[in-house]
Every structure is written in C-alpha cells, then in structure tokens.
Amino acid sequence: MGLTVEPLVPGGVLAIDAGNSKTDVALVAADGTVLGAARGGGFQPPVVGVEAAVSALARIVERAAADAGLPLPGTGTAASDGTPLAEHTSACLANADLPVEERQLAAAVHARGWARSTEVRNDTFAILRAGVDEPRGVAVVCGAGINCVGMLPDGRTARFPAIGKISGDWGGGSGLAEEALFHAARAEDGRGGPTELARTLPAHFGLGSMYALIEALHLETIPPVRRYELTPVLFATSDAGDPVARSIVGRQAEEIVALAAVALGRLGLLDEEADVVLGGGIMAARNPYLMDELTERLTARAPKARAHVVTAPPVLGAGLLGLDHVSAPPQARATLRAHYS
Numbered sequence: 001m002g003l004t005v006e007p008l009v010p011g012g013v014l015a016i017d018a019g020n021s022k023t024d025v026a027l028v029a030a031d032g033t034v035l036g037a038a039r040g041g042g043f044q045p046p047v048v049g050v051e052a053a054v055s056a057l058a059r060i061v062e063r064a065a066a067d068a069g070l071p072l073p074g075t076g077t078a079a080s081d082g083t084p085l086a087e088h089t090s091a092c093l094a095n096a097d098l099p100v101e102e103r104q105l106a107a108a109v110h111a112r113g114w115a116r117s118t119e120v121r122n123d124t125f126a127i128l129r130a131g132v133d134e135p136r137g138v139a140v141v142c143g144a145g146i147n148c149v150g151m152l153p154d155g156r157t158a159r160f161p162a163i164g165k166i167s168g169d170w171g172g173g174s175g176l177a178e179e180a181l182f183h184a185a186r187a188e189d190g191r192g193g194p195t196e197l198a199r200t201l202p203a204h205f206g207l208g209s210m211y212a213l214i215e216a217l218h219l220e221t222i223p224p225v226r227r228y229e230l231t232p233v234l235f236a237t238s239d240a241g242d243p244v245a246r247s248i249v250g251r252q253a254e255e256i257v258a259l260a261a262v263a264l265g266r267l268g269l270l271d272e273e274a275d276v277v278l279g280g281g282i283m284a285a286r287n288p289y290l291m292d293e294l295t296e297r298l299t300a301r302a303p304k305a306r307a308h309v310v311t312a313p314p315v316l317g318a319g320l321l322g323l324d325h326v327s328a329p330p331q332a333r334a335t336l337r338a339h340y341s
Contacts, residue, residue: 007084007116008070009035013322014114016091017126017315018043018057020144024315025057025064027085030328032335036068037315043094045105054108061085061114082113089115090322092126092314097147097163119325122159123314124149124279130317130340131277131310135324138263139310140256143280144228145172148259150267158266160259171252173282177230179251180237181217183244184210195244200237201230235287246289252282253293261301269302276307283309316340 011030017023020042027036040060045053065085091109096102102120110118124147128139138150138158146169150158161167169175184201186192188210202213205222216222238245256278264270276298282290286309298307319336 007086009068009086011326011328012086012088013319013326014061014064014086014089014091015315015319015322016057016061016089016093017123017313017318018091018093019123019314020044020094023057023060024313025060026315026319027064027068027070028319028322028336030087030326030332032323032328032332032337032339034319034336034339036064036066036070038063038067045095050104050108054105054112057109058112061112084113084115086115087117088322088325089118090318090325091118091120092123092318092321093120094123096120096122097161117325119321121321122147122149122162124159124162125151125157125321126314126317127279127310128277128317129320129324130312130314131279131308132275135321136269137275137277138260138267138269138305139277139279140259140283141280142172142252142256142278142282144174145169146175146255146259146280148263150263150269152267156267158263160263171255172280173228173231176234176248176252176282177227179248180230180234180245181210181213181227183248185214187244193244196237196240196242197234197245200233204229204233231282232285235285235290238289239287249287249290250293253290253297256294257297257301260298260305260307264302264305269305271302271304273304273306274302276302276305278307278309279314312337312340 013028015026015028023040023043025038026034029035038060043053096105106118106120124139124141127141128149135151135153140148147162148160180197183195184197187195187198198210202210207213234245238249260276298305320333323333
C-alpha cells in the first residue's frame, strides 16, 4: 500500500497502539522525536464495525496531528489536499487477531490517507517491540485474556489465533476468575475438594456463600464486568497458602511458559539467548508465586531465555516498528525510547 505524495513529516511515522480500553497515537519524526500525541477510547471493531472503529481512531489521529501543529480538517483524511501526515503508519490494534483481520483493518486504515504506507499488526506486537532492543524475541500478554507473538529481524513471526477456548487458550484475568468460581462453587456444594475460595470470593462482594454469589452474578445484580475483581482475590488466596488457588496460579504460569516456548521454538530461538517480554495487568502485578513458577518452568524449557516485565507503553513499540519499517538510524530509535523512559 503506498501513496506518492511527499508527507507533511518526511520519513516520519504515525504510531498507533489501540487496545480494547484505550488508544494512544504518536506522530514521530524521522529522527525519533515525538512531535504530537493524543489518547482516546478503545478500539472495538467487533462491537461497532470496522468503519466506525476506524472513524473513532481518526478523531484521535487528528488530535495528535493538531498537537504537532498540523491541524486536520476533521474529515478523517490526512489533509484537504490529500497530503499524508507521515511516511508510514504503524498501527498495532486490538481485535486484529488473524492475518485476514489485519489485512481488512490495514485497508480501512490506509484508505484514510494518513501515510504513504500502512502496516497493521495485532497489539501484542507493540508490547513485544517496546520490550526489546531489536525486533527479536517473544512476548506473552496476560491481561483480561492471553496472547503470544514472536518476531525476528528478518520479518518472520510466530503467533496464535488467541480468540478464546476455541483456539486453545486458557487464562488471563477473565479465565482465572472463571476458574476460581468453578472450584469455589464445587467446594461449597460438595462436588469438589475444599478451598478457601468458597469463602473469599463471595466475601469480596459482602456475601456469605457461593450460592449467593452465583445468584448475584446470574441475575446481574453484580454486573458481569465486576467478575474481573475476583482475579486479585484468587491471587491473595493463593498467597495465603490455599492449595486449590495456588494450583490455578501455577497452571497460569504453565500456560504462559507453553506459549513462550512454542513461539521460541517456531523461531529457532529455543536454545539461544532471547527475550521473553511479559505484559498485561496480570504480569504487571508481579505476583511472587506466579513469577517464581514462571521462571522455574521457563528455565526448564528454554534455559537461555530472559523473561522480564515490560514497563514502557505499547505506543513506543508501535513507533519502533514504524522506525524499523522506514530503516531509521539507531539514534532515532534511541531518541524515541528516551521519550518514553
């Protein structure tokens, strides 16, 4: 995908990190300087449709351009005369889970005329690139859900569909809460073994039994979105020594390692020094038991892998991917990374 018109920011990158809950946009000069930035709401094409989601994204791009002193006319295009903003749009988007979805979204984004070329990737790639010095390694994101990608400097990637149980996924905040509820319910009614979860989960909502919690969740007197609150309760119960809660946390560690090891193997990195970047809310919490289990299991399967939790914002990764694409010099990448440090 390409345009022939010289952009307003020659050699520059329009970096977009659009997650389910928030979107960050940065307009990056060829030397890595951030010229303008903006933040907006989540990117959810499955809910509102591709065009509506990209239109919402356009409003954030316009604010980033205005922040850079390049106001747009509000039409969703780069400029009234068709001049693109940047050389390249690097968009890392939630819900771009399959290559066919990436292609569909890339066409819709490129049609806006923001840059001479456009590349759309799943937003997990932004987290990976933000956490490595070069485009080489693997990232596992464990937040509300779970996903894993890997990449090499030559462009090869490893990835998973990551669309839930039908693609073999387990865990993340939503899955952990569901698993905790499952074991707590069975503990209370006698189908399963005892666990403190049968007390701690309902107690979080001021309820005295799992039956009361099940009823409240089913009738939605407790809104469904509040189920995510049970994940920290699970970890606290595990930290207190409950065997069932601890086994769930241990399984999460195993799932993270399984994803990382398979991705490393696909890229030929299983026996080499390589970064395993950990992102998402579950990872950011750095639960000691989860991290210890993860480290031990990863060492057993990939002894030379270096696991670490990423702290830089994902929009940095989108920007770095863009600078990689335009073959920017190393100093440009260092400048951009310094901006977000």
